[in-house]
Amino acid sequence: MRILCTNDDGIHAPGLKVVEEIARALSDDVWVVAPELDQSGVSHSLSLNDPLRLREVGPRHFAVRGTPTDCVIMGARHILGETMPDLVLSGVNKGRNVAEDVVYSGTIAGALEGTILGIPSFALSQEFSVETRNAPLWETSLKFGPAILRKVLDAGVPKNTVINVNFPARSPDDVKGVRVTRQGKRNLGFLKVDQRRDGRGNPYFWIGFERLAQADVPAEGTDLWALAQGYVSVTPLRLDRTDDEFSQALTATLK
Numbered sequence: 001m002r003i004l005c006t007n008d009d010g011i012h013a014p015g016l017k018v019v020e021e022i023a024r025a026l027s028d029d030v031w032v033v034a035p036e037l038d039q040s041g042v043s044h045s046l047s048l049n050d051p052l053r054l055r056e057v058g059p060r061h062f063a064v065r066g067t068p069t070d071c072v073i074m075g076a077r078h079i080l081g082e083t084m085p086d087l088v089l090s091g092v093n094k095g096r097n098v099a100e101d102v103v104y105s106g107t108i109a110g111a112l113e114g115t116i117l118g119i120p121s122f123a124l125s126q127e128f129s130v131e132t133r134n135a136p137l138w139e140t141s142l143k144f145g146p147a148i149l150r151k152v153l154d155a156g157v158p159k160n161t162v163i164n165v166n167f168p169a170r171s172p173d174d175v176k177g178v179r180v181t182r183q184g185k186r187n188l189g190f191l192k193v194d195q196r197r198d199g200r201g202n203p204y205f206w207i208g209f210e211r212l213a214q215a216d217v218p219a220e221g222t223d224l225w226a227l228a229q230g231y232v233s234v235t236p237l238r239l240d241r242t243d244d245e246f247s248q249a250l251t252a253t254l255k
Contacts (some may be wrong), residue, residue, distance in 0.1 A: 001027040004085035004114070006071045008039040008094065008106025011063040015092035018138045019124055023089055025146035031085070033075035035106075036065040044069055044109040054079075068110035076117055087153070088114030091124030093130045096166045098125075098223035099184040102237060111162045115239060120157040122149060122165055127227055128139070129169040143172040144232050152234070160240060166223060166233040179231040184222030 007016045011034040023030045036055065045067050053065040062079055064071045068090060076084055079251060090110030097105045107123050114121030124145060128136040142169060152163055164183075168175060187238040194206040218224035226233035 001086045002080070002083060002229070003027050003031065003087045003089060003118075004072065004075045004080065005030060005032045005034070005089045006068050006075065007034050007091055008042065008068045008110065009094055010035050010038045010059060011061075013029060013038075013094065013139075014138065015094050015126065015136075015141075016126045018092045018126075018141055019089050019145075021142060022092070022124070022145040022149070025082040026087075026149060030060065031075060031080060032061045034062075035062060035068060035071055036063040036139045039067050039106045041104050042067050042106045042109070043104050044112060046190055047074075053202040054068065055238075068106040070114045071108045072110050072113040072117070076119065080104055084117075085114075085119055087149075088117075088119050088121040089124060089149075090114070090121070092138065092145075092167075093123075093125035094128065094136055096125050096127040096162065096227060097123060098166055098227065098233065098235075099186045102164065102183060108162070108164060108237070111164070112237075112239065115160065115162045118159070120153065122152075122163045125164075125166045127169040129167060132169055137167075137171055140167045140170060140172050140175060140210075144175065144178065145194050148178060148232065152154045153236075158236075159239055164223070164233075164235040164237050166227055166235075168227045168230050168232065170230050174230060175232060177232070179233060180233045181223045181233045183235055183237065184218055184224035186218070186224060187216050 005019050046069050047066045055063045090107050095106040103107045111121040111123035126136045126141045192210050194208045223233040
């Protein structure tokens with residue numbers, strides 16, 4: 001099995017080494033194509049107006065000055081030659097990608113691009129807590145990742161589905177198990193705009209986050225709930241975002 005690994009945290013991110021180790025538990029034919037720089041939050045952006053610079057950083061390891069989407073396309077359509085990958089792994093992201101994160105996440109986008117190309121694809125993310133922010137528990141991803149991948153691949157991944165896997169911020173021995181979940185929804189009141197001034201007195205802004213006074217209680221069965229309970233969350237996400245229920249109502253309205 002030929003495996004293409006990418007991420008959105010960049011070619012030097014610790015999580016990229018983790019996803020490569022997970023891949024090597026499945027195959028010896030592993031390729032790494034990742035962004036030259038941190039691309040967190042770029043979503044599914046594609047570079048159309050800027051050239052892509054490619055740098056070989058080692059055997060079967062390449063850095064692309066572009067987005068995770070660019071990296072998967074470059075890997076599958078150029079670097080790997082005529083033999084397409086059999087599997088795309090995106091991650092392991094430092095921090096979870098759940099609920100609305102899937103809209104913004106470059107990690108999810110890398111896996112989505114693999115799915116668009118017709119390749120079974122997984123997004124892998126390691127949650128961290130306040131205590132583990134600077135030292136995520138990568139060993140949790142390493143312990144549970146290979147087995148989850150094997151089981152899902154054996155079962156078969158639907159053609160237009162990407163598998164979003166989130167590992168809880170717990171040591172491997174403290175993880176309760178694995179749960180198949182649905183995408184959750186959180187209170188986006190935590191987003192804020194931080195205004196500052198540069199050395200010349202001109203204003204500039206950061207989009208940031210603030211801690212809510214009272215945390216939401218996630219709905220049972222969601223990715224948020226699974227992580228809060230100490231489970232690995234496995235969420236199948238579909239490329240087709242059509243709202244079938246509303247489409248039926250809209251059809252009647254627009255007759």
